[in-house]
Amino acid sequence: MSGNGLVALVILGVVAPAxxxxxxxxxxxxxxxxxxxxxxxxxxxxxxxxxGTVYSRTTTWVFRAGPVVVLASLIVASLLLPLxxxxxxxxxxxxxxxxxxxxxxxxxxxVLAGLDTGSSFExxxxxxxxxxxxxxxxxxxxxxxxxxxxxxxxxxxxxxxTPLAAAWPRAGASLSLVGISLFVLxxxxxxxxxxxxxxxxxxxxxxxxxxxxxHSGRDLALILYGSALKLALFGVLVVxxxxxxxxxxxxxxxxxxxxxxxxxxxxxxLVEAVMARLRLARVPQLLVGAAGLALFxxxxxxx
Amino acid sequence: xxxxxQVVLLLVVLTDLAxxxxxxxxxxxxxxxxxxxLLGLLPVLIAPQLSVHAVSLAVxxxxxxxxxxxxxxxxxxxxxxxxxxxxxxxxxxASQLLxxxxxxxxxxxxxxxxxxxxxxxxxxxxxxATLMIGFIVLTTRRKALTQVVGYLILENGVYLFxxxxxxxxxxxxxxxxxxxxxxxxxxxxxxxxHINREFDSLDATRLTELTD
Numbered sequence: 001m002s003g004n005g006l007v008a009l010v011i012l013g014v015v016a017p018a019x020x021x022x023x024x025x026x027x028x029x030x031x032x033x034x035x036x037x038x039x040x041x042x043x044x045x046x047x048x049x050x051x052g053t054v055y056s057r058t059t060t061w062v063f064r065a066g067p068v069v070v071l072a073s074l075i076v077a078s079l080l081l082p083l084x085x086x087x088x089x090x091x092x093x094x095x096x097x098x099x100x101x102x103x104x105x106x107x108x109x110x111v112l113a114g115l116d117t118g119s120s121f122e123x124x125x126x127x128x129x130x131x132x133x134x135x136x137x138x139x140x141x142x143x144x145x146x147x148x149x150x151x152x153x154x155x156x157x158x159x160x161x162t163p164l165a166a167a168w169p170r171a172g173a174s175l176s177l178v179g180i181s182l183f184v185l186x187x188x189x190x191x192x193x194x195x196x197x198x199x200x201x202x203x204x205x206x207x208x209x210x211x212x213x214x215h216s217g218r219d220l221a222l223i224l225y226g227s228a229l230k231l232a233l234f235g236v237l238v239v240x241x242x243x244x245x246x247x248x249x250x251x252x253x254x255x256x257x258x259x260x261x262x263x264x265x266x267x268x269x270l271v272e273a274v275m276a277r278l279r280l281a282r283v284p285q286l287l288v289g290a291a292g293l294a295l296f297x298x299x300x301x302x303x
Numbered sequence: 304x305x306x307x308x309q310v311v312l313l314l315v316v317l318t319d320l321a322x323x324x325x326x327x328x329x330x331x332x333x334x335x336x337x338x339x340x341l342l343g344l345l346p347v348l349i350a351p352q353l354s355v356h357a358v359s360l361a362v363x364x365x366x367x368x369x370x371x372x373x374x375x376x377x378x379x380x381x382x383x384x385x386x387x388x389x390x391x392x393x394x395x396x397a398s399q400l401l402x403x404x405x406x407x408x409x410x411x412x413x414x415x416x417x418x419x420x421x422x423x424x425x426x427x428x429x430x431x432a433t434l435m436i437g438f439i440v441l442t443t444r445r446k447a448l449t450q451v452v453g454y455l456i457l458e459n460g461v462y463l464f465x466x467x468x469x470x471x472x473x474x475x476x477x478x479x480x481x482x483x484x485x486x487x488x489x490x491x492x493x494x495x496x497h498i499n500r501e502f503d504s505l506d507a508t509r510l511t512e513l514t515d
Contacts, residue, residue, distance in 0.1 A: 173313050288396050289324050292403045296316065303410050303428070 004250035008083035008257065013075075015258065016232040017041035017225060019265045023192075026269025041228060045221045053217035058118045066113025067215065067222035073106035074229045081236055082157045085245030085253040091157040096144045099156060100137065103189070106226070107133055114211035125210030128280070132195065132207065135287035136188050139181060142294035146178045147241070149301035160237075165244035177297040179241040183267070184290035186234035188283070190227065193272040195283050235264040305423060308348040312425045315341050315463070316406065319436040319456065323402045324395055326388050331452050332376045339368025342459055345466055349423055356474050364462075367481045372455065372488055379448060379492050383499040393443040405435035418467070426467055434460030447495045447507045451488060458484055 021038035028035025037043075055063065080099045082088040088095075111129055114122035148154060150171040151163035158164075168175060188195045191208035200206055212223050239260030245253035278286060315338055322334040343365035350357035380386070393401065409432035418427060437457030441450055462480075465472065502509050 173309060177313075285324060285396050285399065288399050289320065292320055292399055292406075293317075295403050296313075296320075296406060299407055299410050300313075303414060303424075 004084040004254055005082070005087065005089055008254040009078060009089065011254070011258065012078060012083060012232060012236070013229070015261075016229045017045060019232050019235060019261065020228050022262060022265035023231075023269045023272065026266050027272040030270065030273035041224065045225055048216075048221035048224070049218055051217040053219055056117055056214060059116050059214070063113045063116040063214075064219070066109045066116075067219040067226070069109035070106045071222050071226045071229070073102045073109070074226050074233065077102040077106075078229065078233055078236075080156050081233065082161045082240070083236065083254065083257060084250055085240070085248065085257070086161050087157045088155075091155045093154045095155045095157075096148070096159065100140055100144070103140075103230070104133070104137065106230070110211055110223070113215075117214040119214060121210050121213055125207055125213075128207045129211060132188055132283060132287070135284050135291070136185055139185055139287060139291040139294055142291055142298060143178050143181050143185070146174060146294055146297035146301055149298060150174055160240040160244075162246040164241070165246045168244060171301060174297040174300040175241060177293045177300075179238060181290045181293040181297070182234070182238050182241060183264075184286065184293075186231070186238060186264075187268065187271065188287055188290075189234060190231045192231075192268055194275050194278050194286060197277045232261060235261045238264050305348075308345060308423050309425055311341050311344055311348060312423070312429045315459075316429055316432060319433055320399065320402055322440065322452065322456065323436060324399045326395060328380050328385060328387060328446070328448055329377070331388075331449060332373050332380070335376070335452055335455055336369050336373035338456070338459055339370075339373065340365060342462060343369055345463075349426070349466060359474065360477055363478060363481050367485050368455075368459070371485060375488065375492055376448065376451065379495055382496060383448070385446060385448060385499075385504075388444055388446050388449050391444045391449075393439075398439055398443055401439050402436050405439065406432045409435060423467075426463060430460050430463030430466075432460075433457075433463055436460075445506050445508055447491075447498055450507060451491045451495065454491070455484070455488065 018038055018041070021036070021041055024040075025035050025038050077099050079090045080088050080095050080102075082091075092098075107129065111126040114126040114129075144159070147159040147164070150167045151159050153159055153161075153163045164175075187193065191198055191206070196207040196209075198206070198209060200209075208227065212220060215223055236257065239257055243256060243260055245256050248256060318334045318338040318341065322331050322338075325331055325334070343361045346357045346360045346364070347353065391398065410428045413428035413431055416427065434457055437453050437455070437460055439453070440456055441453030444450055444453060465477070465480075498504075498507070498510065
């Protein structure tokens with residue numbers, strides 16, 4: 001464990017709210033609007049932290065625990081990623097299963113909190129979130145499987161660290177398929193455009209936003225920060241696959257990571273600017289397509 | 304060159320999967336044209352040295368598979384005013400999964416086939432996968448035009464398999480095959496046109512009665 005990794009982790013925590021900001025700014029500029037400032041989410045979070053929290057009388061401790069569990073699971077998950085391109089703060093054999101499990105735990109807590117309000121809107125959003133997750137999770141596992149096969153390492157630190165850099169020359173095609181598949185997953189898991197439209201606030205079209213309708217004040221701030229962090233975590237995954245940074249010196253590797261994260265955010269903004277949201281019935285098809293890519297990457301490694 | 308050929312073969316598989324997943328006929332045809340272009344690049348990339356044979360095969364393939372046939376199919380959908388494949392026999396998600404399965408099967412079979420060692424190890428599995436995916440499109444779609452697309456994908460698979468033997472197949476035979484497909488698709492286009500005029504749709508399942 002190096003100091004660089006910890007510094008990178010702190011920086012990731014600090015810059016995470018800027019990632020959705022860059023996405024929205026790119027989208028606005030490309031569609032001919034000015035858009036909110038890149039740092040808007042920081043202002044929103046500050047405002048929400050100063051506000052009081054309102055709880056409905058039908059909610060129980062499950063609702064209150066939701067945002068805390070969401071954020072905690074994401075922070076622990078971020079400990080498993082090798083941010084400096086070499087080794088993560090926490091690593092063990094099979095930690096990629098833990099990574100997927102922690103993401104699932106966060107989603108589970110969020111969905112339970114949504115259902116706990118007893119509102120039909122939130123129940124609908126929860127059902128959609130889980131439907132999409134049930135397609136997204138196998139894809140994530142297939143991506144990790146292809147990474148395991150191409151690097152021969154069973155921990156995220158290896159899969160995205162030094163062995164990955166060695167695997168690129170011989171398994172480049174397979175790894176780029178994994179990268180594309182992970183990018184589609186990023187869009188789906190974070191409710192970005194082809195899957196969900198975060199700009200709408202009509203309950204009928206949104207997936208993630210509708211679950212958190214009843215959250216307010218600090219709880220909402222935790223959830224908003226959590227979704228920004230989740231977006232950043234998936235961005236880190238995509239960047240780590242495409243740019244193996246083990247060969248660079250520590251600070252340079254960390255710098256490259258955040259540069260890459262910015263590029264990923266711009267790419268998401270680009271997708272949002274040129275695409276419309278898919279019909280809900282078509283979303284599984286997109287995810288099955290992503291799973292197909294990951295499966296193809298796996299098959300290429302197996303032969 | 305071999306690495307570029309590998310990337311091109313992967314892109315061929317991606318176009319296969321894209322055609323399996325789309326319901327819009329125009330994107331099907333665009334996918335087919337892209338595939339034709341990729342197939343045209345292959346003889347040049349695979350050939351050990353640049354020969355007149357490889358280059359003319361490439362030019363012929365691009366002319367027929369990437370320009371003439373897609374243009375003709377595009378004309379046919381404009382004439383028949385069909386846009387989408389509605390309700391295929393097997394849904395788009397299921398057919399994509401079937402395609403992934405075909406892909407796995409192709410790689411499994413290709414590693415067991417008693418073939419002389421090819422210069423390009425991906426060629427045989429990709430050709431088998433394209434063949435099977437062409438079969439899936441051909442058998443599970445209802446519209447006559449999508450079935451033509453399926454037939455062409457199938458033929459692309461055969462073409463890919465033939466590429467393992469480019470050096471030993473006379474050029475004239477390959478040109479003959481290309482011409483054959485062109486004429487075949489031309490006839491299919493005319494049949495499609497007549498189905499459309501007769502039934503006001505391109506649904507091949509309506510062709511159940513035989514009268515004169």
